[in-house]
Amino acid sequence: MxxxxxxxxxxxxxxxxxxxxxxxxxxxxxxxxxxxxxxxxxxxxxxxxxxxxxxxxxxxxxxxxxxxxxxxxxRRRQPMIFRPQAEFRERPHTPEMDAFMTEFSEEGREPRQEIEVAIVEPPADIAARLRLDAGELVAVRKRIRYLDGEPFNINDSFFPLRVVRDSEIMRPESITRGANTVLSELGHQQVRALDELHVRMPTPDESHRLDLGPGTPVACHIATGYTSAGSPVRVAVSILPGDRHVVSYERIRDEDGDA
Amino acid sequence: MxxxxxxxxxxxxxxxxxxxxxxxxxxxxxxxxxxxxxxxxxxxxxxxxxxxxxxxxxxxxxxxxxxxxxxxxxRRRQPMIFRPQAEFRERPHTPEMDAFMTEFSEEGREPRQEIEVAIVEPPADIAARLRLDAGELVAVRKRIRYLDGEPFNINDSFFPLRVVRDSEIMRPESITRGANTVLSELGHQQVRALDELHVRMPTPDESHRLDLGPGTPVACHIATGYTSAGSPVRVAVSILPGDRHVVSYERIRDEDGDA
Structure with a gap:
């Protein structure tokens, strides 16, 4: 050749x-x-x-x-589906998403996560999204998720400390019914969210924690959850290595039909 | 220091x-x-x-x-919002997305696009998403969008040729009412879509067309649109440089309340 x-x-x-x-x-x-x-x-x-x-x-x-x-x-790419809509919609609503999830099923792969909880001064971008007062602290649940022993992604969820203090969100353990259900029980149900996806090279710390090779960018997915009163009560920051994820959403045309 | x-x-x-x-x-x-x-x-x-x-x-x-x-x-990052939900939902449904769009408004920036139309043998991944028969051809509308003279993103939309032959989708001009409206008029209204976001380094061709500097990964956003009968009629592939875009979605908790 x-x-x-x-x-x-x-x-x-x-x-x-x-x-x-x-x-x-x-x-x-x-x-x-x-x-x-x-x-x-x-x-x-x-x-x-x-x-x-x-x-x-x-x-x-x-x-x-x-x-x-x-x-x-x-390089083998065996991506895992990251489906932000699962937060408010456990089962997909379209046959296409259903088929897509079956195709990328993680069946047989062994999931595991490490959880750390801390009370910290919020980074500026988190404080802005949570509309915190100056000096307000946040609780952060930091998770690293593994599949078959390999680190797959980082997920850090930030909550205003005044909202989650004394709840089980403060314990470094899995919450089977989900942190969002705990927020609802505390009177702060999230009814809406705004998702942002930023695409960039990883920081050295992310490269290290996720064991990233050269030429591996990440998606930084930032989901801010709001109560019906419009108060932000949670910011979830996920770092998703490009070689291990496909982020996916399903969309349905609105009945009022604006296109 | x-x-x-x-x-x-x-x-x-x-x-x-x-x-x-x-x-x-x-x-x-x-x-x-x-x-x-x-x-x-x-x-x-x-x-x-x-x-x-x-x-x-x-x-x-x-x-x-x-x-x-x-x-x-x-580096200055002045991202443009890429909002896939605009396809079926011109106006956002949440006050948070509304505020977010105002914050990142492109007001005063000069948009322009270059359009090329071609009839081609589909790449394998497009043929699979459109479930084409062997040998079926596609029409592709290739667009490069500029803001203030700078290339911002690439958007290639693929349609089965049998669906759009003889329609204005075949003309290398802007379609004011949108290609989706034309599809509806042709009897192929899209009512659902599946979005995939893949994060990777650009190909040399993408780097060249988008004038990308080193350390600039891209999001490859692939949206497949389906009719109510479940037939895929359009695959839109957007290449979004990470330094120029934030991809965003709004989510609303379903009324049936599965979380």
């Missing part, structure tokens, strides 16, 4: 382009071992440096992983 | 950590010029190489931009 030198792109980009196409088309499926550096040098008649730059590009795009000393492999 | 060498992290990471904190806290606000390499060398007593590695880290995290020969600047 010779690559012409006539293209306007440098050689290492052309090699990366070829490999990228083979990955996209499935002719190099997930978990496939790439040719070795020596094999690529021979195939394209280029220097070790050129091969390394080509592989470096694909590593930074998150398409391959390096597993020394074995070599490079096509 | 001396940085201790006692930390477990190498010096370049400690310098990057300090700058990152200053950016996060706002003490280095957007568009601020960073100290020069020479100033950073003097401040921390380190080599040019160490300073460059620190800045390289922040560039790859998308926190700063390099504008030679002037130097490095804190």
């Amino acid at each position: 010779a690559v012409t030198r006539l293209g306007r792109n440098p050689m290492y980009q052309q090699i990366a382009d070829t490999l990228r196409e083979q990955i996209a088309s499935g002719s190099l499926p997930p978990d496939t071992k790439l040719p070795t550096e020596g094999e690529l040098r021979a195939e394209y008649g280029v220097s070790r440096e050129t091969v390394r730059r080509a592989l470096g590009l694909l590593l930074n795009e998150g398409l391959i992983v390096s597993a020394r000393p074995q070599g490079h492999f096509v | 001396a940085v201790t060498r006692l930390g477990r992290n190498p010096m370049y990471q400690q310098i990057a950590d300090t700058l990152r904190e200053q950016i996060a806290s706002g003490s280095l606000p957007p568009d601020t010029k960073l100290p020069t390499e020479g100033e950073l060398r003097a401040e921390y007593g380190v080599s040019r190489e160490t300073v460059r590695r620190a800045l390289g880290l922040l560039l790859n995290e998308g926190l700063i931009v390099s504008a030679r020969p002037q130097g490095h600047f804190v």
